Amino acid sequence: MSDPTASAAGVTGTLEGHAGSPPTTAEPGREKPRSLGRDAWEDLRHNWVFWIASVLILILIVMAIAPGVFTSASPTASDLDVSRQGPGPGAPFGYDLQGRDVLARTIYGARASILVGIFATAFATIVGSFMGIVAGYYGGWTDTIVSRLTDVFFAIPIFLGAILVLTSFPSDENTSQVAAYTKVAVALAIFGWTSTARIMRSSVIQVKQADFVQAARALGASNSAIIRKHVLPNSLTPVIVVATISLGGYIGAEAGLSYLGIGLQPPVISWGIAISDAQTYLRVSPHMMMFPIAFLSITVLAFIMLGDAVREALDPKLR
C-alpha cells in the first residue's frame, strides 16, 4: 500500500504516476523508510499465528530441557498392575503396557523429537548453505559439479535414504542417547540438505548480481569478505524459512522412523516408539496412542506455523 518513493521531491515537469496504482497513503516526509526486516517484524507482531507458534515452541523447548517442571511422575517407573489403565486421578493420561505413566513419557519424549529436529535442521542447513553458496557464488564448473551432486542426493527419497543409513548403523541399548539422536538426525540430513542448497544457490546468484555486490567487488573486497558481509546476510531469509518448516518435517520423519522400529530405540523415550508400541492396542486402549500423537502433531504444527508466518511476513508479494 505505501509507496515511499512516490513523489518525493515535489513536482517537476511531468508528474510521476502509476496508472491504476492505489493512492499514496504514506507520508515519506515524516516517516522513516522502513526496511524489509522492520516491515516483517511489524507484520509478525500483529500475526496471532506467529504468537501461538512461538509460545508453543517455547513450552516445548522448556519441556525438552526440564521435563520435571511439567510432571513429577517418573517416565520409567513401571507397575504392571496398572498396565493399559486409562486416564484417571493421579495419571491424567493413563498408563502404558508396562504400567508407566503416559503423561510422564509423553513429556519426556519431547526431548528426543526436539533434539533430532534441531540437529537434523542444523546439519542440513549448514551443509546445504555451504553447497549452495559454493555453487551459486563461484558458478561455472564448480556450479555444474555441485548442482549435479545435489541432484544425485535429491533424487533419492529422504525417508528411504534414512532407512538405509540407519540399517547400516543400528542403535541398540548401549548407544548413548546423544549418539542415537545424532545418528537419526544425520541420516535425515544426508538427503535433506538438497532443498536448502538449491534455494541458497538461486538466492546467492540473485544477490551476486546486485549493484552493491558489484560495487564491493570493484572496491577490491575479497571473495570471503563479499560472501560474509553481503551475500550471506542477503540470501539468508529464504533459508531460515525453509529451515523452520523442515524442522517440523524432520520431527515427523523421526517419529516415522521410530515407528518403523528403525530410528530411535528403547530405552530412549520417543513419541514415535510410543505410537508404534500402542498401535496393537488401538481399539482397547486408545489413550496410549492419542497423547503421543497429539504432542507430536502439535510440535510439528508449531514449527510449520512459525515458518508459515515468517514466510508470509518476509514475502511482500503475499501482503
Place this chain on the structure above:
Amino acid sequence: MTLTETGSPAAVPAGTPPLLEVDNLHVEFRTREGVAKAVNGVSYAINAGETLAVLGESGSGKSVTAQAIMGILDTPPGFVTKGSIRYQGDDLLQMPEGVRRTYRGEHLAMIFQDALSSLNPVFSVGYQIAEMFRVHRGMSRSDGMKKALELMELVNIPAARERVKDYPHQFSGGMRQRIMIAMAIALDPEVLIADEPTTALDVTVQAQIMALLKELQRERDMGLILITHDLGVVADVADKIAVMYAGRIVERAPVYDIYARPAHPYTEGLLASIPRVDMKGQELFAIKGIPPSLMRIPPGCPFNPRCGYARDICREQDPPNYPVGDAHDSACHFWEEVVDGTRR
C-alpha cells in the same frame, strides 16, 4: 510550447444527457492503516467525439475515478461511497453487476498504462481480442479470430496474419499497446478511457499511439477520457481539461483557456514546471512540498500547505467551484489573483 486549438466541444442539443457524466463521486480505500479518501466529489462529463484530459500526479485520484467508471475498482479495499456515474442518463452505480457487465467493452472500454502486464501472458493476442466477440456477440472461435485479425490490421500491426497467434511478450511495447487498443475498440464502444496509455513507451512511439487514438476517436465519434500527467500530450489532443489534486478537481477548463489563463495555483505551478525552450538557462520551477496523505487531507483547501497564495480562509474553508469563464471554473478562493498573475 505551441498551443494548438483543437476545436471546442461538440454542440449538444439542450435536454439530452451527456454521453457520460460523473457527478460528485466519492471513493475511499479502507485499509488496515486507515481510510484513504482517494476521490472526494469529482464531477465531469463527456460527449461523443470529445476528448477530456484528466491531469494529476500519482495519488490524485484520476485513475481511481476511471476505475470507478469502469466498475473495476478493487473492492475491498476500494468503495464508492457517494455520487453517480450516468451513461446516457442511466446510473451505472445503481445497476446490478450482471447488467453493468454488459456495458463494459460494449459501451465503455479502457486501455491501461502497462500493456504487458495488462494482457494475459498465457493466451495469444488473437485469442484475447477474439474473446470480446465470443463473449459479447456469441461468435465462434474461428469467426472471432477473423475479427481479431481485422482489428490488428486496423491498428496497423505489421504482418498481423502471422502474428495473430503470438503471445504478448513477443511484441514490442508500442505493438502491445496497439493490441490493447484493438481489444478496447473491438465492439465499437462510445466511451474510451485511456489511462496513461503512452507513459511506458518511447517518445517516438508515444506520438504514434496518440495519433492512432485520435484517429480512431474521430472515425468512430468516441468520447475519449485521457488520463495523463503529461501536459505536452494534452495540448495536442484534448478539448477540455480537468486538473485533479488530492481526490478533487481543482480546475476545469477548455484546453486553450488553461494554458492562457490558469486559474488555480496548482495548475499554474504545473505549467511553470514544464521545461521551455525560451526559458533556457533558467532554473526550472518546482511546486514546493509533497501531496498530502489521503488519510489526512488537510482541512480547507487541500493544496493550502503548498500554496503561495494561501491565507487563513484557505486553511478553514474548502473552496467551491468559482466560475472563471465559459466552461472554466476553479476551486480557489483567490482565483482572480491567480488569473491576474500576481505572483508571490
Place this chain on the structure above:
Amino acid sequence: MGRYALRRLLQMIPVLLGSTFLIYVMVWALPGDPFAGRCGQRPCTDAYIAAQTAKFNLDDPLIVRYFKYLGNLLQGDLGQTFAGQNVSDLVARAYPTTLKLALVALTIEAVVGLGAGVLAGLRRGGYFDNFVLVSTLFVISLPVFVIGFMLQYGLGIRWGVFPVTVSAGAPFADLILPGLVLGSLSLAYVARLMRSSLAENIRADYIRTAIAKGLPRRRVVGVHAVRNSLIPVITFIGADFGTLMGGAIITEGIFNINGVGGLVYRSIRLREGATVIAVVTLLVLVFLLMNLIVDLLYAVLDPRIRYE
C-alpha cells in the same frame, strides 16, 4: 524443445549413475556382515559364503563390483537375491501395485486439492478459506502413519466405508483409502499452492483487463485466473508422482499392500542388496523422468518459457 529434452536426458545419466552408485555404496560398503543372521541361528557354511561371494563379486573392489553390476543392469539383468530369486520378478510383481496406488493418490490430490484451493483462493479470508487453511495445516502437521491410522480406524473399521486392507491384485476400489492417506500431504500442499497462486493472480493487471472487457465473472476466474495459477500447481503435481512412488513405505505397511515400499523395506531389513539397488534405481529413474516431463510441461503451459 527437442534439443532441450535431449540435453536434459543426457544430463540425467550422470545423476542416475551418481544415485545408483551412492545407493550401491550404502548397501554394500557400509559396515555390517552381509551374512549375519542369513542362515538362521547357525553361522553360514563356508561353501554358502563362497558361493554368495562369487555371485555378488564381493571379493572385487567396490568400484569394479559396481561396474560389473551396471554391465548386467544394461543387459536387463537385475540380479538375484541371496536365495536365488530373480530380482526382476520381485520388481515386476511389486511395481504395478505401487504405480496404481500412486496414480490413485495423484488423482485424489489433484481433484480435491485443486478444487479446495480454487474455492479458498477466490474468497480469501472467507469461511471456506479459513477451513482449508486450518485443515491443511493439520494434515501437514500429522505424520502420515497417524493419518493412516485415523482414516483406517474411522473410515475402515468404525464406519466400514472402505475395506481396511487391500486384497490381492489391488483393485482400484481398495486403493482409494490408501491413496487418500498417501496423497494427503501433497493434497494439502496442492490446496495451499493453488490458493496462494490464485489469490496472487486474481490481483494481476490482466485480470483487471478481463473484467474491463466485460467478461462474466466465471470466465474471468475460470479462464484467465485459473489458467495462470495452474502453472506452478501442475508442475508440483507432476513432480510429486515420483515422490509418491518412493514414499509409500508406511502407507503400504498400514494397509498391507504388496508394493514397492514393502519390498524395499523388507529388502533393506534383510540386507538384500541387489533388490534394494534395483528398486531404488527404478524409483530414481521415475523421479528424474517425471521432473523432465514437468519441465517440458512448463514450457507448454507458459508460453513465456522457451528452452533452447
